Amino acid sequence: MLTPEQQALKPNNPKMTARDVNVFYGQKQAINKVSIDVDMENVTAFIGPSGCGKSTFLRTMNRMNDTVASARVEGEITLDGDNIYSSSMDVVQLRARVGMVFQKPNPFPKSIYENIAYGPRIHGLASAKADMDVIVEKSLRRAGLWEEVKDRLHDSGTALSGGQQQRLCIGRAIAVEPEVILMDEPCSALDPIATAKIEELIHELRGRYAIVIVTHNMQQAARVSQRTAFFHLGTLVEYGVTSDIFTNPRQERTKDYITGRYG
Amino acid sequence: MAEHTVKAFDEDIDKLRGLIAEMGGRAESALEDAMTALVREDKKLAAKVVAGDARIDELEAEVEKLAIQTIALRAPMANDLREVIAALKIVGVVERIGDYAKNIAKRVPLIAVNKRTLEPVSLLPSMAQIAGEMVHDALNAFSARDADLALAVVNRDTVVDDFYNSIFRTLVTFMVENPKTITECAHLLFIAKNIERIGDHATNVAEMVYYAATGQYLPDRERGETPELN
Numbered sequence: 497m498l499t500p501e502q503q504a505l506k507p508n509n510p511k512m513t514a515r516d517v518n519v520f521y522g523q524k525q526a527i528n529k530v531s532i533d534v535d536m537e538n539v540t541a542f543i544g545p546s547g548c549g550k551s552t553f554l555r556t557m558n559r560m561n562d563t564v565a566s567a568r569v570e571g572e573i574t575l576d577g578d579n580i581y582s583s584s585m586d587v588v589q590l591r592a593r594v595g596m597v598f599q600k601p602n603p604f605p606k607s608i609y610e611n612i613a614y615g616p617r618i619h620g621l622a623s624a625k626a627d628m629d630v631i632v633e634k635s636l637r638r639a640g641l642w643e644e645v646k647d648r649l650h651d652s653g654t655a656l657s658g659g660q661q662q663r664l665c666i667g668r669a670i671a672v673e674p675e676v677i678l679m680d681e682p683c684s685a686l687d688p689i690a691t692a693k694i695e696e697l698i699h700e701l702r703g704r705y706a707i708v709i710v711t712h713n714m715q716q717a718a719r720v721s722q723r724t725a726f727f728h729l730g731t732l733v734e735y736g737v738t739s740d741i742f743t744n745p746r747q748e749r750t751k752d753y754i755t756g757r758y759g
Numbered sequence: 760m761a762e763h764t765v766k767a768f769d770e771d772i773d774k775l776r777g778l779i780a781e782m783g784g785r786a787e788s789a790l791e792d793a794m795t796a797l798v799r800e801d802k803k804l805a806a807k808v809v810a811g812d813a814r815i816d817e818l819e820a821e822v823e824k825l826a827i828q829t830i831a832l833r834a835p836m837a838n839d840l841r842e843v844i845a846a847l848k849i850v851g852v853v854e855r856i857g858d859y860a861k862n863i864a865k866r867v868p869l870i871a872v873n874k875r876t877l878e879p880v881s882l883l884p885s886m887a888q889i890a891g892e893m894v895h896d897a898l899n900a901f902s903a904r905d906a907d908l909a910l911a912v913v914n915r916d917t918v919v920d921d922f923y924n925s926i927f928r929t930l931v932t933f934m935v936e937n938p939k940t941i942t943e944c945a946h947l948l949f950i951a952k953n954i955e956r957i958g959d960h961a962t963n964v965a966e967m968v969y970y971a972a973t974g975q976y977l978p979d980r981e982r983g984e985t986p987e988l989n
Contacts, residue, residue: 715834742836744974754836756768757761 498531501746502735505723507535511676511706512557512594517571519552519561526552528730529571534676534723539698539707541721541738543714545758548727550710554678557708558594559587575676592619595669599681601661603653603668608645611653611664612636615672631671639667640697659690666697670705677701679709683716695720714754718742726750760904771829772839775822775846776902779853782818783898785811786853787891789860790957794887796867797950798880808864815857822850838971842904845971849901852960852967856894859953859960866946877940879929879947883954886922889915890954893961900965906972912965913977919958926951 497516498506510533519527527549534540542550552561559580561567573580580590592615603611612632615621622628632649636642641663645656653664662682669677679698683691698707698720711717717724717738724741726734726749734741734750745751752758763769789808796805826847829835835843893912900908927948934944969977 714836718836743840745837751837752761755839756763756765756836758764 497529498533499732499735502532505735505737507533507537509537510535512573512575514553514557514573515571517553517556517569517573519549519556519570520566520568521564522566526730527556530727530730530732532725532732532735534706534708536703536706538722539702539709539720540723540725541717542708542710542725542727543712543717543753544727544733545753546712549730550725550727551680553727554680554708554710557676557678558591558596559585560591560596562587592672593674594676594678595672595674597662597665597669597677597679597682600685601658601665603656603661603664605652605654607650608636608653608656608664609649611668612671615668619672621672635667635671636664638670638701639663640693640700641667657690659686659693662686662690662694663697666694670701674705676706676708679707681710681712684712691716714742726753728753765833768829768833768835768839771825771833772842775825775829775843778818778822778825779846779849780898780902782815782822782850782853783894783901785815785818786856786860787894787898789815789857790863790887790891790894790954793860793863793867794884796864797870798884800867802868805864805867809861812857812861815854819850819854822846838974841971841974845901845967848967849898849964852963853894853898856957856960859957863950863953866950870943870946877933877943877947879926879933879944879951882922882926882929883947883950886919886926886951887954887957889922890919890958890961893919893958894964897961897964897968901968901971904968904972906969909965909968909972910977913962913969916958916962919955923951923955 513533515531517527517530518525530549530553532540542554544550555561556569556573561569569581575590575593578585604614606614609632612635613628616628616631622631633642633646636645641660644660645651653661656664662685666677666682683694686694695716698709701707709717709720721738724736724738725732726741726745726747728749734745734747736746741750742754745754789811792804793808795801796808826843829843833839893915896908897912899905900912930944930948930951934941966977969975
């Protein structure tokens with residue numbers, strides 16, 4: 497069930513919806529009855545202390561938790577109205593539509609060009625070299641990396657700086673034309689300049705993709721998102737307009753966390 | 760309220776609140792002393808009030824500096840942010856209250872001794888006492904984060920306005936009947952206006968305190984009538 501605040505903010509065109517989602521790791525319940533909608537217009541930030549379940553919940557949104565043997569998901573998560581946990585859902589296709597960027601940049605040990613081209617190739621988005629060149633350039637441009645790497649596309653992706661590697665990973669996610677991009681602490685390994693570039697990129701990608709970002713950095717959540725969800729002990733404590741959450745949170749637990757009074 | 764994990768943050772906030780309490784206390788005494796000086800023809804006390812305003816101005820600068828530093832270094836959020844911003848705004852207002860008290864004190868030597876028995880003079884101390892209490896309570900409300908006390912201050916503003924209206928009419932009548940008192944009456948009118956403004960400023964402080972404490976704005980209130988505008 498959506499909370500009253502969520503009802504009030506309910507997007508007209510939710511890209512993804514979650515209803516009463518529970519996640520268990522073996523006997524332990526990591527997520528308890530979480531319901532939330534995300535849309536293309538608003539970047540949604542998940543915040544909360546370590547172990548609150550925000551990353552676990554993010555990973556349910558493209559079935560990343562399938563890779564964890566003991567994980568079990570209950571409830572319903574939809575993408576354009578289709579339940580992503582139904583047996584008819586093609587998980588490979590799902591993960592192309594719902595891309596993910598991780599905490600540590602993880603480019604393939606291949607050239608910059610190949611890092612981008614790999615996904616489109618296996619998904620059959622381009623076969624001719626010329627078509628692939630177009631996809632690579634477009635993806636790198638959208639990832640804000642093109643100008644920095646256009647003269648060395650065949651250098652190894654791992655030779656780039658950390659911030660460039662992370663933008664390469666975002667470009668790689670973009671290359672398969674996703675509809676949703678999930679980011680799990682995408683800047684925690686980056687310096688402030690590289691962080692600012694990613695944040696600017698998130699701002700530019702907003703509207704084209706539904707973006708959900710998990711971050712430990714509350715200033716970052718405040719800077720990049722329009723909606724903020726605060727998780728604590730596996731529950732969604734508060735969800736609201738980002739500027740309200742950071743100036744006037746409704747819940748005592750949210751207030752204590754964002755003002756630095758937690759625990 | 761629970762403490763911050765970073766204790767130095769609490770120290771900054773406490774220091775900020777301490778400075779504002781001191782500043783408010785000084786503005787309140789300035790008004791009280793200015794009125795005592797007026798009633799007792801005490802030019803020395805009046806001069807002390809005028810000189811004391813410099814310290815109020817200094818405190819404003821100190822609070823501004825500390826508030827900006829706190830925002831830059833601690834990145835306050837939610838109620839902390841509202842409180843620091845309120846502190847910044849409140850000191851600007853309290854500084855104005857100090858100026859009004861100073862202005863009253865400056866007029867003390869200009870009112871001739873034999874005119875000090877003018878009837879309207881007797882009303883001013885009571886009016887000033889209420890305005891002074893409003894300043895006191897507004898700052899106490901800030902100190903205690905007490906939204907109810909802040910609301911009570913806001914609701915008291917009409918009393919000061921009513922006082923002002925009554926004094927305004929009395930002084931105008933008095934001037935018509937005794938044209939020789941016009942100079943003194945004009946000064947008294949300005950003094951009454953200053954006190955009325957102090958009441959308004961105390962109300963503004965109370966509104967900021969209410970917002971800082973609750974995150975909600977007070978609905979627009981009914982204001983007392985301003986006679987010279989009717």
